[in-house]
Amino acid sequence: MDDCENEYHQGGNFFTRWSVVRLAMTKPPTDFRSNIAELMPKLRRFAFGLCGTAHGADDLTQSTLERALRSESQWRPGTRLDSWMYRIMQNLWIDQTRQKRSRGPTLPLEEAYDVVGEDARETLENRDMAARAIRAFNTLSPEIRSAASLVILNGQSYREAAEALEVPLGTIMSRVARARRVLEVALGEDSRP
Amino acid sequence: MIGFSDDQLSAYLDGEADAVTAEGIDRALEANQALAERLETLRLHDRWVRDGIDESLGPVPSRLSDLLERGSPPSNVLGFRPRPLAPMIAFGRMAPWAAALIVGVFAGVTFQATRSQTLIVDSASGPVAGRSLAAALSTARAGAPLKLDAATVRIFLSFEARGGGLCRQFGATFQNVEATGVACRQGQAWRIDGWTTGGAPQSDGYRTAAGPDDPVSAAELNRIGVIDLLDGAAETAAINAGWKPRTGRQ
Incomplete structure (x- = not known):
């Protein structure tokens, strides 16, 4: 289980889970919900940035949505x-990370790009660079x-x-600049235009 | 060095540099090729990270979108997480052909499969492609085999179905179990419209719709209604357009 998978989604809190289910089943869509839906891509990206894996990101996003709805x-x-929403997500992530003794995120290559074959050959080089960029980002x-x-x-x-x-x-x-500097060092000359 | 700090250049890229700094960088760019190249490289890195993460995340899973929709219970209720009993729970709820799928997918792994091995997952609206299979269906052209975490998938053909939706016929091999299926794009997900185990994908990578070698899949294709097969260019266009239904055609 990575930092962003939580026991709640492992089935640990059944009653809370079903209370959310009932909420979803009985409440009509509102501007609040539709506005959250529009934010979904950004929420998932932010979650990925925090967690470092796709499935961890979706677990964290789900926890965030549930917390927001409640x-x-x-x-x-x-x-x-x-x-x-970002604050909710970050607080949830901090809580989960504390509980799990703050293990660092990991991103096996196959996690980021598990579709690899002849058909993907022409984009393999870019994908490799993107995978390296993600790994550097996760450091x-x-x-x-x-x-x-x-x-x-x-x-x-x-x-x-x-x-x-x-x-x-x-x-x-300064943090954004630092991130770019790390990417620049990690990706090195290979990425020069 | 070029005369500007990392913070200044980064802020410039984000449109956040103060006016004096931005003007200075603009002027410097006219004569300083190294500065221009460095900024371009930084932009490229940004794009790699962003695109890589977006591709890794794939479409929004139904368990998230369902949470926000009326009357649609989240599909995660029954085991979107890879816990040991999840396949058995899903098995009892799914149609017989889907149950056969679960047998195929999990055969030999004694229900210890990880999420990434789950090619197809249950959802409120029925079985849909799991993350890896969905990524393959969304991004791969027909023909070559695609090696996923625990399975090899080959997309045989892409077609427009009755009503304008786009679908793909595919085969999968998982621990020596071979199967074929049809997936149709529905919103951000790939709905699995048919599946059977035991088929033997052809080595050439392409099949004709409703071919005699694959009666179950052929029957499924007939039921769905193949309006038009997508050639390579149309397939590439569909990939780039996110497999949105074709308009103005019936």
Whole structure:
């Protein structure tokens, strides 16, 4: 089990799980839900940035969605929903990581790219570089990964990222730059145009 | 070095550099090829990470989208996680052909299969392709075998079904068990519309729709209704378009 898989999804909390199921079954779609649905790609990318694996990211995203649905009344309309969701996700991830003694993320190549064959040969080189980039990304500290995920992966502004992560704007700037520097060193000359 | 700090260049890439710095970098770029190349390289790295992660994540799984939709219980309720009993639970709920699939997929692994080995998973709307198979169906062209974590998948052909949806016929070999199936794109998922074990994929990689060598799959193709086979160019276009249904055709 990686950092982002939790016992909750292993079936540990049956009653809570079913309360969420009932919620999903009985409540009509709302702007709140449809707005969250629009955020799904960004939430999953941010989760991947935190977890380092696709299945871990989807588990963390699911936990985040469930927490958000249960806490809908706590969200204040007019405030940024994405920042609220990012904070929920990051807090969940921190909790899970603490519980699991903060094991570092791992990303076997086959996890990132498990479709490899003759048909994919023409894109293999790019995929290899992308896999190397992801591995380098995963070596970053969690603080740098979270900032870089919001800015580099999701295109958030520094101010938005600072608000979501509750750190100064200058911290976001230096963390994003640090992430890019690590990628540059890790990927080296192979990536020069 | 080029005269600008890493922080400044990074902020410039993000459109976050202050006006003076941005103007200085703009001016420098006109004469400094090394600076231009470095910025281009940094942009390339960003894209590799972003594209790689997006590809690794694949389509939004139904267990996430279901959570937000009315009247659609999350498909994770019965074992989207690879816990030991999950295949047995799913087995009892699925149609006979799907049950045969589960037997095929998990044969010989005594229910210790990992998630990545699960080619097909149960969902609220029926069986859908698991992550690896979905990625293959979404991105691969017909013909060559694709080696997934624990199975080899070959896509035989792609076609437009009655109603405009796009489908793919595929075969899979898992621990010497061979099977063929038909998957049709539905939203962000690949709905499995038919499946049988025991077939022997042809070595040339292509099949004709409703071929006599594969009666179950052929019957399935007839039921779905093949309107048009996709040639290589159409298949590439479909891949690039995310397998959206064709419009203006029936």
